[in-house]
Amino acid sequence: MPAYDLVVIGSGPAGQRAAVQAAKLGKRVALIERQSVVGGASINTGTVPSKMLREAVLDLSGLRRRALYGDSFMQRPVTAKELLMRVDLVIRREREVVRAQLLRNGIELLEGDAAFESPSRIAVRREGRSRSLDAVFVVIAVGSRPGIPPGITVDHAGVLTSDDLLNLDTLPQTLAIVGAGVIGIEYATIFAALGIDVTLIDRRDALLEMADREVVEALIHAARDSGVTPRLGEEVAGIESVNGQQRIALKSGKRFTTAMVLVSSGRQGATETLDLRRAGLAADDRGRVTVNDRYQTAVPHIYAVGDVIGFPALASTSSEQGRLAAGHAFGVATHSVPALFPYGIYAIPEMAWVGANEEELTAKRVPFETGVARYKEIARGQILGDRSGMLKLIVHLETRRLLGVWCLGTQATELVHIGQAVMAFEGTLDYFIDSVFNYPTLAECYKVAALDAENKLLALGSAGAGVSPHRSS
Numbered sequence: 105m106p107a108y109d110l111v112v113i114g115s116g117p118a119g120q121r122a123a124v125q126a127a128k129l130g131k132r133v134a135l136i137e138r139q140s141v142v143g144g145a146s147i148n149t150g151t152v153p154s155k156m157l158r159e160a161v162l163d164l165s166g167l168r169r170r171a172l173y174g175d176s177f178m179q180r181p182v183t184a185k186e187l188l189m190r191v192d193l194v195i196r197r198e199r200e201v202v203r204a205q206l207l208r209n210g211i212e213l214l215e216g217d218a219a220f221e222s223p224s225r226i227a228v229r230r231e232g233r234s235r236s237l238d239a240v241f242v243v244i245a246v247g248s249r250p251g252i253p254p255g256i257t258v259d260h261a262g263v264l265t266s267d268d269l270l271n272l273d274t275l276p277q278t279l280a281i282v283g284a285g286v287i288g289i290e291y292a293t294i295f296a297a298l299g300i301d302v303t304l305i306d307r308r309d310a311l312l313e314m315a316d317r318e319v320v321e322a323l324i325h326a327a328r329d330s331g332v333t334p335r336l337g338e339e340v341a342g343i344e345s346v347n348g349q350q351r352i353a354l355k356s357g358k359r360f361t362t363a364m365v366l367v368s369s370g371r372q373g374a375t376e377t378l379d380l381r382r383a384g385l386a387a388d389d390r391g392r393v394t395v396n397d398r399y400q401t402a403v404p405h406i407y408a409v410g411d412v413i414g415f416p417a418l419a420s421t422s423s424e425q426g427r428l429a430a431g432h433a434f435g436v437a438t439h440s441v442p443a444l445f446p447y448g449i450y451a452i453p454e455m456a457w458v459g460a461n462e463e464e465l466t467a468k469r470v471p472f473e474t475g476v477a478r479y480k481e482i483a484r485g486q487i488l489g490d491r492s493g494m495l496k497l498i499v500h501l502e503t504r505r506l507l508g509v510w511c512l513g514t515q516a517t518e519l520v521h522i523g524q525a526v527m528a529f530e531g532t533l534d535y536f537i538d539s540v541f542n543y544p545t546l547a548e549c550y551k552v553a554a555l556d557a558e559n560k561l562l563a564l565g566s567a568g569a570g571v572s573p574h575r576s577s
Contacts, residue, residue, distance in 0.1 A: 107238035108134045110433065111226055112245060113218045113378070116144020117419045118410030119245030120202055121426035127209035129434050134237055135211050136218040136228050142206065144247045145411070146419045147198045149267045154290060155450050156191045157269070161297050162452070182298055184272040191270060218246075220383040223403050241405050241433040244393060245426060246378065248371035248411035251390065255342055256282065256367060262350050263343055263365045266291065276300060276363035280352055282340050284311050286449050288368035289327070293452040296331040303362065304332055305354070307339040312449075316461035319496060319510045323455050326492050326512075330452065373412040390414070399429040407433065421445050446524050448517035453493060456520040459508030459527055460498065471501035473564070475533075475557025479513050482552065483544035490514045495549035497523070497533070499557050501564075504532040511549075519546055533557055 109131035112123045120142075123135045141148060161167070164182045206213060214237075216230035226242065228235045250265035252258055260268050266287055279295050281288045284306035296302045304327075311334070312320045324334065339355045349361045373391030380386055380393075384403050387393055393408040395401055401408050407429040410422035424440055431438035449455040465472050479485025479493030493513020499506055509523030526535050536554035541547045 107224070107240055108132050108212075109239075110134075110241045110243065110430065111136065111237050111239035112243045113226070114144060114245035114247055114410070114412075115142040115202065115206070115213075116146045116245060116247045116410060116422065118247075118422035118426040119144070119243065120206065121423040122243045122245060122407075122409060122430040123206060123211050123426075124209050125427045125430035126434065127211050129430075129436060131434060133209075133211045134214055134239075135206060136214045136216060136226070136237075138215070138217050140215060141199050142202045142213070143195075143199050144245075145249070146247075146422075147195060147202065149270065151419045152195060152198055153191050153270055154266070154287075154294075156194050157187060158290070158294050158450055158452065160187045160190060161294050165297050165299075167297050167452070182275070184275050187275075188270060188272070217377055219377060219379040221379075223383045223406065242383075242407065243426065243429055243433075244375075244378070244401070244406065244408040244412055245410045245422075246374045246412050248391070248417065249374050250367065251370040251372040252367060253282070253340065253369045256340060257343070258367055259345070262345050262348075262363075263367065265367050269366075278362045279303070279364050279366060280305060280350070280360075280362040281366045281368055283367065283369035284308070284334065284336070285368065285370060286312070288366075289323075290449060290451045291366060291368065292332045293327050293330060296327065297452050299331070302332045303335060303360070305335045305338050305340060305352075307337065309337045311336070314461075315455070315457065316496065316508070316510045317463065319455060319457070319494070319512050322492065322494060322512050323449075323451065323453070326453055327451070371411060371417065373414075375412060398432045399425055400432075405433075416445065416447065418445075418447065441528065444524055444528055446517075446520050448520070450517065453490070453513045454516040455512050456516040457508065457510045458520055458524045459506070461508060461510070462498065465498065465507060470507070472498050472507060473501050473557055473560050474498050475553040475555070475560070477549035477552035477556065479546070479549070482546065482548050484546050484548065485513070487544060488514050488546075493546075495519065495546075495553050497536075497550070497553045497557055499533045499561075501561070504534065504561070506531055506533065506535075513546075515546055519549070522547060522550060533561075 110126040110133045112119045112135045115137040123133050126133045214228050216228040219227050226237050278301045280303045281292050282305050284304050292302045292304045341353045341355045344351045350365045351361050375387045375391045392414045395408050399407045409425035409429050411417040428438050446458045475497045477495045480491040490513050496510040498508035506527050511519050536550045
């Protein structure tokens with residue numbers, strides 16, 4: 105049988121999009137998935153389940169209602185079974201959607217463990233049987249698994265990873281989370297919303313270093329108010345189970361006990377079974393594969409996309425990487441603007457952004473001004489009971505172009521796309537000042553923030569060359 109035009113390893117967002125893009129170009133495509141279900145970690149253990157869990161917490165805890173009607177409203181214990189009730193249903197439906205899309209496009213689905221036999225031949229092994237596939241191009245999209253720091257043993261009972269959360273029988277009264285990256289912060293705020301005392305441990309002195317400091321500080325303040333205790337600059341030396349509790353020893357000499365520990369110390373590329381050396385490749389100490397700006401590895405006909413190449417490791421960006429890799433492999437011109445990729449953190453409250461932050465622009469000596477709108481100033485924010493949300497615009501001091509958008513609060517991950525679109529068309533502050541937004545909506549934040557920035561520019565005499573200054577209150 106002739107070679108496949110493309111063999112994709114992994115059916116998460118990156119592999120799915122690469123396979124579909126190639127199939128749309130009329131190519132013969134095989135997709136190898138080691139699990140009996142498609143979707144990768146995104147659907148089965150990561151993105152979709154965690155976001156569904158967050159929505160369940162917001163509904164069942166009464167958090168949304170308490171913001172409007174007081175702390176006495178709907179305060180009752182929430183069970184793990186209730187939280188996870190809809191998760192399985194949503195996961196199964198998403199799997200069906202992905203499988204149907206792959207089959208509809210004529211992609212051959214193969215279940216088994218993939219391993220390179222040579223740069224262009226891949227073995228698919230399942231239950232003692234093996235089949236070899238010849239490929240013109242290969243896309244490695246195997247995703248990642250939870251990373252475990254040295255000295256910590258995960259027993260999947262008292263010490264868990266995020267993959268274990270879907271199997272919880274009971275909720276702990278106290279929880280320690282080791283690692284305050286995006287995943288750690290999301291779960292810290294989700295569990296704190298249930299009234300669980302959460303301790304968030306990280307060896308770094310600052311959280312979310314890639315994000316705007318003002319917005320991060322607002323997120324941390326909200327997390328503290330909900331019951332999260334950050335222990336920054338601390339590293340775990342060991343965890344010991346004592347009488348059903350987990351005793352944590354920190355390298356600083358401090359000790360404390362907690363009912364449960366969630367280890368959230370980054371992700372490890374799932375490359376250990378690929379036998380990369382036979383393909384002429386090697387992974388780094390985190391299992392990641394190095395690629396160029398076209399997602400080619402050191403072997404040009406082998407591409408790698410998604411979590412396995414590291415940051416940003418988002419479902420959205422991974423999908424785009426898969427599309428771009430397949431397009432490049434088959435000589436189809438594709439275009440993407442990584443500088444305008446939106447980022448979202450599904451904590452409580454949500455946080456999202458697109459573009460630059462103040463610190464980046466200051467380091468590059470780019471002159472800028474900011475404008476901020478608070479949800480408590482917006483009628484929709486009052487209606488929703490969200491008084492801590494905010495939207496921040498960063499604009500060029502002279503050209504008035506929008507350089508960055510930072511959101512915190514209800515629907516922040518949706519709201520950020522308005523700014524993304526304006527930035528894509530090189531829009532200025534004037535777009536928001538001249539536009540009319542439905543009332544009452546959170547989108548009004550853009551106009552309020554723009555007027556705030558405009559007032560600052562007028563005070564500086566920096567309305568912009570050739571631009572008529574707007575009168576604002």
